[in-house]
Every structure is written in C-alpha cells, then in structure tokens.
Amino acid sequence: MNPHDDEHRRAVMRLALEHRAQLWGFLVGLTKDPAKAEDLFQNTYLILCEKWEQYRPGTNFLAWARQIARFEFLASVDPERRPFVTAEMDVLESAMRAVETEGGAPSSRRDALRRCLDQMPQAKGRRVLELRYGEGLAGEQVAEELGLSLNALYTMLSRVRRVLQDCVERRVRAEEGGA
C-alpha cells in the first residue's frame, strides 16, 4: 500500500473513533439496548475500517458511516419489522443531522459534558444518571430503585438532561470563543 492510501485508511479509522458517540447514539436510539448497540457499533466500525476506500475525504463522514450503521441495524431486525423501522431511522438520522451543523468537535462536547457532570451536585439527579447510565438499568428498574413512578423518573431525567445540555452549550461556546 502506498503511504497516501495508508494515511487515508488511518484517517477513516480516526474519524470513526472521533464520531463514535454519534454512531453509537444513533444505534442505541434505534435498539433501545446499549448492549445490542455496542455489538452493532462494533460491526459498523469493522466495516468502516474494511471499506475505508469508499470514503472520499472531505465529504460527510457521518452520513456515510450512518448509512453503514443503518444496514447493520436492519440486518439485525426481523424482516417483517423492517418496513416499520425505516421511518424511525429516517427521523433519528434527521435529528442527528440537525445537531451536526452546530459546529464544535465531538470531543469538545464530550469533554464539556464530563466537566458538567463533575460539577453536578450529589443529589437525586446524579443518582439517576448513575443508575441509568452507570449501571445500565432500564427506566423501570431505576424508578423502582428510587421509589418513583416511571413518569416521575422521565420528568427527572428530562430536567437533568436540560441542565446538562445548558451547561454543555455554555462551555462549548466559551471554549470556542476563547480558542
């Protein structure tokens, strides 16, 4: 392989890792199952690395990668269900495209989120996140653990997410302003 190809391949792998959160988030939105999303992400990642030549540098990497992720997800779905999930995939893809144009490197958002989490007070909000994301419990299990109704849990999660999102956006804007 000539050095240019080698660099191209490495660039694809780097991009795949860089955008892991978006790809994995897309898959977990479809599957509602983090473990299954991980499996699908692994497969997607492998294919991205195998088919690195298909990616044209400078074009929208995420669009290409999501296409592959879509195929992987569809392959995992019962054939009878496939027509029904296509519409869902389209909406999730639109949702992710809507935030791609906001700018900022994926790593900025990730770093900002971690800092915002660190600053979150040790209260029920943090506990909810630990159960939901740290231990991977489903909503029903988290609600049971905390003695909440499911709706109350969703309300709490939505508020926590809003607080985090505001914090993240402030940090990202501050970093970009300072950079």
Add this chain to the structure above:
Amino acid sequence: MNDSMRVEIERYLDGGMTPGESAAFLDSVRRDPEALACLGHALEDQAHLFDAVRAGATAGTRRFRSPRVRIRPLSRPETNALWIAGLAAAGLFALLVATSTSGSRPRTPANPPKEIVFAPPVPVPEPVPAPRKPDVTPLPEPPRPLPSPPKVDAPPPGPKREDPPPPPPPEAPKPAPPREPVKPTVVQIASLDRVTGPCFLLDGAAKTAAKAGAPLLSGQGIEAGGAVSIKFPDARIDLVAGTTLRECSQSPAGRRLRLVSGTLAADVAKQPAGSTLVISTPQADVVVVGTRFTVACGPDSTRVEVREGRVRVSRPADGASVEVPPDQFTVVGAGGPLEAKLIPIDEILLTPAQGKLFGADWRPVKDAEAAGGIALESLKGQKGPLQDAPCVAYTVNAEAGKTYFVWVRGKCGARTARIEHDAVILDFSDAEVTEPPGPNKGLTGSLERGLFNGFMHQPGFGWVGGDSDQGREAAPVAVKFAKPGRQTIRLYSWESPMRIDAIWLSSTQKTRPDDLQTGPPSSKK
C-alpha cells in the same frame, strides 16, 4: 419546546413506548425543529453519559445488561496442544490493527512493528531497554473507550456538509489541552497473575525474568516457557508453554496483543463501545467483542475457538472474514474458504454447581471426599412415576448423533443393606439411551432414561456406568442426542441415601474410570 416533549423523549429513549406511540412521537418530532435538535443531542449524549458515568463507577458496580463473562480456569495445555498443531492465525483484528497494509503482512518477530493503528499512539514511549524506572501508572479502571491521554487530534474539520472542501490535511497529531496531566509515562495495562516455569518479559531487545504479580507495561511482550496468566481489568489471557506474545499495547481505541506463536485462551468481558481488544497473529486478526475464546497460532495457520460470545476473524491477506459464534471454531490458513464449524464436544462434565434443584429430594452438602468438596445428597428415593418428581436438572451442549458413555460418581450413604440404597436414574430428554443387558434393564420405564445402580461396591465415592449390581465393570449406559446444542439431563433419586458429585458423558471413556478420578483429564486441577 415544552416540557412534555422532553419527557416524551426520555420515554422514547427508554423504550417505554408502544409502536403506535413511537410512530406518533417521531412524527411530531419530525415536524418540530427544536424537538429534532433536542432528540439529536440526547442521542449523541447517550454515549458520552455512558462513558462518563461508568468511568466514575467501579467495575464491580457495573450491571450492564449484556452477560458478563466469568473468568474461568484455562483449559488444559493438553487440549491446547491439539490446537497448536494447526493454528496460529489469531488476530483478526484486521481492521484496526492492520499493520502497514492490508495486503501485505510480512511481520516477523524480528521486526515488531509498533503499529498502534488507531489514534496516534500517545502514551506509548519508545521501548527502553531493561532498566527503566518510569512512572508506572496503575492499572486503569475498566476500559473507557477514550481514556485519558487525549490524543484526539483535531480531525479534518471538513466533514459537515456534502460539498467538498479541500481534503483535510492529515496533520500531525495536535495535542489537545490536557485535562489530566499528560507526561511521558509508561502505562501498566495488566499484571502477571500466575507464572510457572521459565517465562520472560520482553521489552524491545531486552528480556527479563517474569514473576507473578509483576506489571505488564504497554509495549512489552511475554515469552512463556511455562504457563502465564495475564490479568487485565476486564479480561484474563492465559498463555500455554511455548507461547510468545511479542507486544501488548494500549491506545485510546483499545488494546492489541501480538501473538507470534503458541496458544492463548482469553476470557474477556464485553468491551465498551469504541474500544476493542485485538489479538493479531501473522495470519489473522481477532477482534474481541466480549467473549471466551482460544487462539492457537502455528507456522501456517491460526485456529480460533469461541466458547462464549462471538469473535470476528479475518484474513488480512485477502480480506476474507467470518464471524465465529459460541461453540464454534475456524482455522485460518493461507487460502481456502473461511468458515465457522461446531467445536466437537467429546467430554461433558456435570458438577453439583451446574444443577438446578427441583423439589426437595436433593440438596447440596459439603463432603470432603467429594470432588470440589460439594455433593448433591438425596435422603428420599422415588418409587413412583418420575414425570414430575423432584430432580436435579442440568443443561448442557452436546452433539447430535454422537454416542456418549455415561458415568456417575457417587457414594452410598447407607450402613446396612447397602444394595437397597444405592441407585439413581438419569433422564435424557430427546435422546436414545442404550442400557446394557442386566436384571434391571427397562426398570426406568422409558427409553430416555438409564439406571445407575451399584454404588454400594465401594465405601467412598466411585464411578458407576449403569446397572452394576452384578459387578463394577459392567458396560456403561450410552446416550445419543437427537438434536445438537442444548440438552436437558435430569437426575432422580431412586434408592437413598445417596450422594452424587459428578456426572460424566464421554465419547471416549468406555471403561470404568478410576474412583479417584473426578472427570475427564482436562478437568483435573
């Protein structure tokens, strides 16, 4: 966007909607740009939240829905030796690791490429010969996909739109502002849990004696003259004697072990998204998702056997690949199709811990004479129909059509009239059971059952293969399962008191095993 839409987003992400509700929800999101953006952020943040929150949690508290693979003792070298004869190919990892080119993999041990193909190799210093006293950072927490060394170089800022800006210059990795102290440290990626025989740590050209408890640093390798166990935070790799791992490295994208010869067995917890464990050999790359598997690397081929989870094996020479599911194997040589085949199952050993108790006839008891110190004890025998009688049920994998000879190891608990208190029955669902000729043949009332009678002959635990009242060396019961895969075997108490500590199905053991033996040779400790 109102709060109720945000709550609905949470419900959607949790999978708490019916298909109809989901369709309606998505339709309303599609029409609302703000909701669309909110959902987009939520999807992206899912990954960040999992990573960030789990990074703060200890390994022990993770209750991921995917099954955690238990670390178990390595299968014995005798078994691995069979693989060594043919294998080598480990490595699959094709994608990631890839050495320089996908087509040419002329790697030789003399030229250990330090190719951390993923993100620029940040924490890996140049290999320093033996007397290195670095800042050895302790074992990291269970892997987070993008651990601290933030070698996240700025990607080509291009890819946001379809229009083609100038191709992103693959600039040299630009160090991001350090969130944590970034200094040239040597990262400890594992430790040596057990070392037997002459084993060495390889560090470039240097070689030092390996001892149990020693750290394994990124970039180091192991030459196992004896057996070595390597303990990672989320995995255990066992090397058999004669195995050489040229290099074990860690990068933000995961870990890579370069196996140049010999055999290793791996027991790996499920890898987090974006992080991989790769075992590469001269012929193949093995990408680990979270599995229990073995890789044996020989001069011309590599054999990969998967016991749990799944592994993708590829042959970089031509890009062929195959996914190997549990209880299957593949052999990667220079050519030919890559396919996964069922691992032959010749020996099945059932222990008390594997049995599920139904009813009150059986209970586990401590018994110093029993294998593993535990036996199943029955104080009451069944004399009526066994259909719904209390029993111990075992679930095992077995091949269809293969003849297994059945041996039960037990102890008669009676002091007098022992001949009347020493029998159990095994029921094999969906199988053809052949009982040897004898006075009690057919007593069980079913062609799927076998009587194991005659434990009175020895004072302690001993093996019985069928109706052995007439003599201990009677031919054993044989069973042939109708379908491959999962089988159910039930143990019933017929005459009590009895204690059972092992049930052994073997395609090779046609004569009664020695009473001191507790199972097939590979199960010996």
